[in-house]
Amino acid sequence: MLVGGISASTQLFSHLWQTVLPTYLVNTLWLGLLVVLLALFFGVISAAIITQTNVFFKQQLRWLLLLPMAMPAYLVAYLYTDLFDYAGPVQRMLRSTFTWNSPADYWFFDIRTLPGASVMLALVLFPYIYMLSRGAFEQQDENLFRASRLLGLSAKKSFFKIALPLARPAIAVAASLVLMETLADFATVQYFAVNTLTTVIYDTWLGYGDIGAANALASILMLLILFAVLAEQRSRAGLRHQSNRPNLNKELIQLSLSQQIMASLFCWSLVVSGFLLPLALLINMALEYSDVEQLTGLLSIGINSLKMSVIAATIAVFIALILGLYQRLHSDKYAKIPQQISGFGYAIPGTVLAMAMLSTLGPLDHWLNDSAEFLGFTPPGLLLSGTIFAVVFALVVRFSAIANGTIISGIKQIPHSLDYAPATLGAKLNRSLIKVHLPLLKPAIVMAWLLVFVEAMKELPAVLILRPFNFETLSSKIYQLISDEMLEQGALGAILIVLFGLLPIVMLNKSEKKI
């Protein structure tokens, strides 16, 4: 694809380059920067409040702050546009309260802008930063803070001098994940008419049918992504191992009453604006507009979504298990490679991945049909690129990294002695895998499956481009309804996506409590 992109010298591409492309590129960069900064602001501060202070509702906020992760950004974007539009309830209320008549009478922020899109994305992406920095803060050795305090620094100063610098690698990993997600976002920016590289790739392909130019654009996007991936890997290398038995008895910073209220409000506003309010708006919509006919329509679409996500999740977990166990049982340095390669898929935006699939599966299909004809069979049609196969394949490639990561960390929990113990008891390898490793990996398998399942349910651009004709999923349907400003028709489906998205978070929270 990259080669195709570079060699593409279509007129459209050079036209794009001379006209709008620089703007799109700048938009993309601005969007990435703003979202990362905002998400850092939301995520690091809330993680610090939860781990370091005696804030009100700490136990509840601890997991509530994860919930926005279940909200697709495009839904939030649509719902807030609905809310803050000229015709929306907020501005209507303002007009009636202050007897303003036209937009000329007052100023109101426009949400459908680049900063608006950044806020929407940051509201649902900050939990990545919250989660990873919370983990980093919680794992820090309390003795480091005690040492710092005995050397004369107050608890607050110690946070800035010790906790924050030590959490920096974890925060950087999270920030690069957020950057990848932002660069991959398609629906939010599309809906806000903020032109970025993903939207222009999509338009070039669907609007102009120019796959060469689209590939070229995708290559530019991939260069940006590559930067995020490198940043992520550099940060991971910086994750230092701490003392083997860190003292985890945190001494909390005691906030004054007003500080406690402020801190609590900060966290609650994130939970409300990133999750509770959008969900309430959706439920309200569903209650007002849904009817039986709509429900049955959504049902068949929902089944499509389920089918697709179940297959993708199962295959991804299966592959992750094979790769993970292979790596565990073969300790040579090359055993890691397949897994590292598959990990790269997550960084590829759905749009780009779909383009790559089309450019490889399409010719493959043609070749298959030609060969079938040559051999005297009826041509099977677009067996690969025109069926659910392409969608599932793309989903597996894209989300393998998630399954791998989860399975690998599960495997790491199994002591190495258990690899050898069954053999000393006369059990063969396959029996020990089935009787020992798989049962121990059950929580990791379930978690990996759920995570891929949810991501597959939410994934939009890859599905949009690769789905067979007349094949709708919940996300593609909702996207269409959003584009047509008719989300009311699909509010139930949207709630369903959100509810499914909650499953892994609930499970994560539960397994954490067990430890």
Added chain:
Amino acid sequence: MTSLVTSTQDDTSILLTIEKLSIKLQDKVILSSLDLRLNEGDILGLVGASGCGKTTLLNTIAGFVKVNEGTITLDGRILNSKLANNKDEINLPAEQRQVGMIFQDYALFPHLTVKENIAFGIAKLSKAKQTQQIDQLLHILKLTDYRDSYIHQLSGGQQQRVAIARALAPKPKLLLLDEPFSNIDARLRNELMVEIRLLLKEFKTTAIFVTHNKDEVFTFADKMAVMSQGQLLQFDQPSIVCQQPNSYQVADFLQLGSWLPCAVTTSLNTILATSLLGEFELASESAAAQQALTYLLVKPSQLILTTDLAENIIANAQVEYISMTEQGYHYHLQSLDTLPTDPPTQASHLAFTKLSLYSDNILNLKQKVRLDIKQENLLFFNKSMA
């Protein structure tokens, strides 16, 4: 300077005073009404079984544990003051106490270099002053070559020296050390202890260090405190504690010898302690004389072994366990004929099972021998807490 004995006992040089200190954590009494006075310049070794409250005591002095009752005064400054049933409380934050600490895992800042770690506590000084002080510490602790290294690039011993330099840089009034030698290779440990002791003396630093290894106290400390169940059992020079332990618990924890049960009887005007290894006279005013059963602390050096049994030399013990040590063979000896029972009966309550004996003689398992006890400096203790 290396002498283990310091004799400054006058009140004018007392640096740390702890009075009636009580700590409860989650409704569990950790320290109960503990008193302690430490002279300026002294190094105190705090020993006790795990869970006896020694680390809590350190953390309380450092300001990390809430005091339920009691006062802590350091160099005339009140660090903690809390009276029962009184809401007024002084609890100086850790950063204002001028107390330094060396943690078991050193707690060095992994994101800072050696130099930056040492500079951490003296950031308020001028740059020139800082550099001068850091250079001096690096020189004394032989770390000059590692000035710009990160912590993970150093060996365990070097890391510990950085921890010491960092703790000493702000010139704390009192230095606390939490099992500082437990992570150090046994071979290096002694050398390091001597080295650090010299250093602390050079800086005239008053220090308290916690350990569960009594040998470390002998090498490192001027004073020794034995703790058990949140209280100080004995506080004195290490040599005195060992020669004259004040209770069964102290002698038992320090493993100063093995225990020989004795029945207390009065015949004519003398009070006798009768054991399976002979009779000993008790002073009538001693605590042991008030009990029916008392225990004699038998130090290995007090045992006289006779292996050539003759008609008039009757065996009274047999060998139950043999091991090899650097002090020769180590034997556990058990009383002959009478064996201990649970619960003890009239017949078995004087039986002994694990009398420790070190000897260069080669004995066989189950060999019968004759044991006698030198009748000098005998120490009797009652098992129940005084």
